[in-house]
Amino acid sequence: MTDVSKKFQERVQLYKDAARHKKTSRVLNLANIWTWKICNSGYKLSEALFDYDKMEDIVCKFHEKYEFDYYMDYGLRNPLRIADTLGFTDYQINDDTCALSYVTDISYMTEEDYDLIIENYDKFLWTKCMPGRYKNLRGSNAKEMLKKAAQELITYQKFCVQMNSQMEEDYGVPLCLFAGVPSVLNSFETLYLAFRGMKALSMDLRRIPDKVKAVCRALGNGRAFEKYKASTQQGTDMHTGPDFSLYLLAHVILSKKQFEEFYWPLLKEIFDFVEKYDKIVHIFNESENSRLYDFYKQAPKGHVVVHFENDDLFKAKKEIGDNVCLCGGMPSDLLARGTKDECVAYAKRLIDELAADGGFIFSQDKMISYPNDCSAANLLAVNKFVQEYRI
Amino acid sequence: MAEQNLFTYPEGWNEMMAALDFVPEEQREAFMEDFVDMISSICV
Amino acid sequence: MADLNLLTKAMGELDEDQVMSTISDFMASNPSKEDTLKMMNACQQGMAVVGDLFDSGEYFVGDLIYAGELLTKTIETIKPALKGESSAKVGKMVLGTVQGDLHDIGKNIFKSLAESAGFEVYDLGIDTPPEDFVNKAKEVKADIVGLSGILTLASESMKNTVDSLNSDGLRDKVKVIIGGNLVTSDLCSFVGADAFTTNAAEGVKICQGWVK
Structure with a gap:
């Protein structure tokens, strides 16, 4: 076995062991690093996001410098080339500040469209969502634009496969969590992120709650999940860390009571599935989530890894640490503005208190995206410590 | 069919699917579904 | 009635x-x-x-x-x-999402609650440069400046805005509150704000305490 494949096996095993709450000799270090890796690369953000060769160079060099065990993203998060082909303009790139930002919360569907979604989802996507979202498609060359976008999608998919294989073959790093392992975007998230937006969905929850529920029932955990279920076999895949990933973003508008009503049936289906098929799911949770701990207490032990953004992980460990493997914890505030010693001391505390009996994966709390989200020197010091520290 | 009517269903959908001639015919239906799904919910 | x-x-x-x-x-x-x-x-x-x-x-x-x-x-x-008359105001507040950040839902929630608590709110919108906060605060003689943001990018913009209030000699005349998903006690010290909150209702209570 080569050193690279040994590293690969070790990383997969460490992930599985952490998820299964087995004690490990060291913790796994997951990079919750997004466009930040571009900011120190010597490439402009606008170049890197449109040039897959440059992105590949950035990702590889980043890994050679920081040597994380796992990555959330290999530069695949922002498929701007596809969106650009369709004339999508609801975003801004600022090369001076290395910032990609979006015009947020635009609603691409109306209250009336709920019925159409249930009746014929493809018809809704094609007749309402597409021309609403991409105004340039209302012109005379829509078909040509869409053909180009479809070709860009194929190019993007090839880049995803290539980037994931390269990281495995050259560095022994398993599939990343975004566009590596399968991702599930459930119907409530889709309504929130893609169709209705935060504000309109918040209104719908009060004005037409039955319609929201009906769409959630009809579309469930989404097509990608249905396809995954249909194609998968019993048992966790020993070639990846998690079997699939899930992003909880839309829950930020929901009270505990609303979560139980609108979201829990979807999450419960995932919990039941991973238990029945002996799978592991990695769930990234935006914002602070302590109101949801009663639901996480119902997670099947050994099958669910929960990455929290703003939660106090020491408190989370006490409350739900027996059921789920926790992930995250390293504050971006500290990485950005603390000293190296402060950062390493905090990393040590996280590992000592959260990983002593297994069930913890080390990572940054927030998605590290902009230049001042993190100091490179602090990140290097923390990574060296996490790689070398033995529990 | 006039270009401005491309976003009809199933006529425009089928017309678009037929235009994806760089995708093998037997995969075209599944590709079209994934493609439309993806670009309808793309978050850059 | x-x-x-x-x-x-x-x-x-x-x-x-x-x-x-x-x-x-x-x-x-x-x-x-x-x-x-x-x-x-x-x-x-x-x-x-x-x-x-x-x-x-x-x-x-x-x-x-x-x-x-x-x-x-x-x-x-x-x-x-x-007919043009308004209820008595408890204080003046300049509010905006800081430069580089385009999110406004949190800011708008805070604005509604602040207005209903009797504040006169001057909303500068999204992606607001530091000088706009300074100029508006000067013009209306604001009691409070509220800086909102979601992206971690906003932390620098919040700091730049407070620095600008400082260099224009306004900092001692206004209270500054920062709000949004990214704010923490550490960030509050870094930015040089007087208070921080991730909870709009709590934020309004803090502001009410300042104008009593």
Whole structure:
């Protein structure tokens, strides 16, 4: 076995062991690093996001410098080339500040469209969502634009496969969590992120709650999940860390009571599935989530890894640490503005208190995206410590 | 069919699917579904 | 005159139909300015109930968004009867999402709650450069400057804004509160703000404490 494949096996095993709450000799270090890796690369953000060769160079060099065990993203998060082909303009790139930002919360569907979604989802996507979202498609060359976008999608998919294989073959790093392992975007998230937006969905929850529920029932955990279920076999895949990933973003508008009503049936289906098929799911949770701990207490032990953004992980460990493997914890505030010693001391505390009996994966709390989200020197010091520290 | 009517269903959908001639015919239906799904919910 | 307690209760329960029917019946009665101010006050008290229910966990962010919309709709309906008069203001606040950040839902929630608590709010919108905060705060003689942001990128912009308030000699004259998903006690010290919050209702209470 080569050193690279040994590293690969070790990383997969460490992930599985952490998820299964087995004690490990060291913790796994997951990079919750997004466009930040571009900011120190010597490439402009606008170049890197449109040039897959440059992105590949950035990702590889980043890994050679920081040597994380796992990555959330290999530069695949922002498929701007596809969106650009369709004339999508609801975003801004600022090369001076290395910032990609979006015009947020635009609603691409109306209250009336709920019925159409249930009746014929493809018809809704094609007749309402597409021309609403991409105004340039209302012109005379829509078909040509869409053909180009479809070709860009194929190019993007090839880049995803290539980037994931390269990281495995050259560095022994398993599939990343975004566009590596399968991702599930459930119907409530889709309504929130893609169709209705935060504000309109918040209104719908009060004005037409039955319609929201009906769409959630009809579309469930989404097509990608249905396809995954249909194609998968019993048992966790020993070639990846998690079997699939899930992003909880839309829950930020929901009270505990609303979560139980609108979201829990979807999450419960995932919990039941991973238990029945002996799978592991990695769930990234935006914002602070302590109101949801009663639901996480119902997670099947050994099958669910929960990455929290703003939660106090020491408190989370006490409350739900027996059921789920926790992930995250390293504050971006500290990485950005603390000293190296402060950062390493905090990393040590996280590992000592959260990983002593297994069930913890080390990572940054927030998605590290902009230049001042993190100091490179602090990140290097923390990574060296996490790689070398033995529990 | 006039270009401005491309976003009809199933006529425009089928017309678009037929235009994806760089995708093998037997995969075209599944590709079209994934493609439309993806670009309808793309978050850059 | 409508039942003010009923209106406060309906607003607190986010019962849109009840609120709007009470308001339209009231407006149909050709109300006096004094009565209209009382109605406005009842709505504001309802919003305070919403804030309390948020604090207790009964309501969450989506409910605050809904409450903000409901209040805006109510005020727009009532406004003509005020004939230019407004209720007494407790303080002036300049508010905006800081430079580089385009998110405004959190800011708008805070704005609704602050207005219903009696603040005169000057909303500068999104992606607001530091100089715009400084200029507006000077122009209106603001008591409070509220800086909002979601992206971690906003931390630098918040700091730059407070630095600009400092270099223009305004910092001692205003209180600064930062809000949004990214803010923490560490960030508050880094930025040089007086307070921070991830909770709009709590933020308004902090501001009320400053203008007492």
